[in-house]
Amino acid sequence: MKPARFDYHAPATIDEAIALLARYGGDAKVLAGGQSLMPMLNFRLARPAALVDVNRIPALAYIREDNGSVAFGAMTRQRTIEFSPVVAARLPLLREATRWVGHLPIRSRGTIGGSIAHADPSAEYPAVLTALGGEVIVQGPRGRRTVKAGDLFETYLTTTLAADELVVEVRLPAMPTGAGHAFEEFARRHGDFAIAGIAAMVARTDAGRLTVRLASAGAGPVPIRLRAAEEILERDGLTAPAIEAAAARAAELVQPDSDVHASADYRRHLTRVLTARAVRRAGGVGKT
Numbered sequence: 130m131k132p133a134r135f136d137y138h139a140p141a142t143i144d145e146a147i148a149l150l151a152r153y154g155g156d157a158k159v160l161a162g163g164q165s166l167m168p169m170l171n172f173r174l175a176r177p178a179a180l181v182d183v184n185r186i187p188a189l190a191y192i193r194e195d196n197g198s199v200a201f202g203a204m205t206r207q208r209t210i211e212f213s214p215v216v217a218a219r220l221p222l223l224r225e226a227t228r229w230v231g232h233l234p235i236r237s238r239g240t241i242g243g244s245i246a247h248a249d250p251s252a253e254y255p256a257v258l259t260a261l262g263g264e265v266i267v268q269g270p271r272g273r274r275t276v277k278a279g280d281l282f283e284t285y286l287t288t289t290l291a292a293d294e295l296v297v298e299v300r301l302p303a304m305p306t307g308a309g310h311a312f313e314e315f316a317r318r319h320g321d322f323a324i325a326g327i328a329a330m331v332a333r334t335d336a337g338r339l340t341v342r343l344a345s346a347g348a349g350p351v352p353i354r355l356r357a358a359e360e361i362l363e364r365d366g367l368t369a370p371a372i373e374a375a376a377a378r379a380a381e382l383v384q385p386d387s388d389v390h391a392s393a394d395y396r397r398h399l400t401r402v403l404t405a406r407a408v409r410r411a412g413g414v415g416k417t
């Protein structure tokens with residue numbers, strides 16, 4: 130199928146893009162990499178009056194280290210992230226997650242801002258944003274505001290952002306030096322969206338205390354930070370019983386639905402298995 134008719138605009142600045150979004154009163158869509166939006170237009174699942182193509186706004190594409198965080202312009206391509214030395218050094222979890230995103234041509238176009246704004250619960254970037262406690266900076270006609278990961282994802286393919294707001298930046302706290310990480314995922318075929326996935330980071334402070342970060346993908350309408358599972362590991366350490374207890378707790382914390390790809394029970398089971406696997410790998414623990 131072909132998309133329904135739409136007006137097309139390609140602004141050169143963020144302010145122009147915001148003005149266009151405001152002009153259409155919520156009936157315009159931002160076009161980033163187009164990897165999710167174009168199929169939705171072609172299937173007529175989305176019929177916006179206009180597209181605001183932000184590909185020609187140079188101010189939206191950058192990777193910067195900033196005071197213990199890494200800031201990404203919303204239009205930074207997934208492929209750029211995959212090969213960024215800053216990401217390799219400061220956010221190796223994001224780099225690993227990126228390799229699970231579709232295939233090379235998709236990552237060459239797809240953007241970090243688009244993936245997060247699209248809010249597919251099976252997508253990798255929302256899970257990493259949630260695990261690491263990142264935030265997005267959004268700009269709309271009323272100015273700029275910062276939205277924390279925990280306040281961003283509302284339900285399937287829906288964020289708390291207004292239709293006239295643009296994600297301009299995604300910020301992730303740099304991982305502590307020496308922290309372990311793992312992105313474990315199960316998909317039917319390489320490049321498919323995850324049926325379930327787990328983003329994990331395990332860090333040790335100088336005093337030997339553990340900091341654990343865990344978030345789910347694909348096991349509910351939004352990615353879930355698995356705090357109660359993290360707490361088990363931070364309290365009891367990376368022993369085999371603690372890892373099993375944390376994995377079982379993770380499976381209780383997620384709220385999967387059944388769909389054509391998998392039953393809710395299966396997604397829960399995967400969450401348990403993948404949590405244990407991710408914690409072991411991130412924590413450098415051999416399988417017992």
Ligand SMILES: Cc1cc2nc3c(=O)[nH]c(=O)nc-3n(C[C@H](O)[C@H](O)[C@H](O)COP(=O)(O)OP(=O)(O)OC[C@H]3O[C@@H](n4cnc5c(N)ncnc54)[C@H](O)[C@@H]3O)c2cc1C
Pocket residue numbers: 158159160161162163164165166167203204229230231232235238239240241242243244246247249251252253254294295296297320321322323
């Ligand atoms: C075959 C295939 C396999 C894929 N597999 C995966 C996968 O395994 N994992 C995964 O995570 N993704 C996967 N994707 C999707 C891909 O990662 C997309 O890049 C991503 O979902 C959307 O990013 P985009 O830049 O292409 O955004 P677009 O498709 O351009 O936009 C997506 C949505 O976000 C909105 N939007 C985009 N940018 C902004 C912004 N800056 N501010 C506000 N709203 C914005 C758009 O209006 C639209 O509603 C796959 C895609 C395909 C076609």
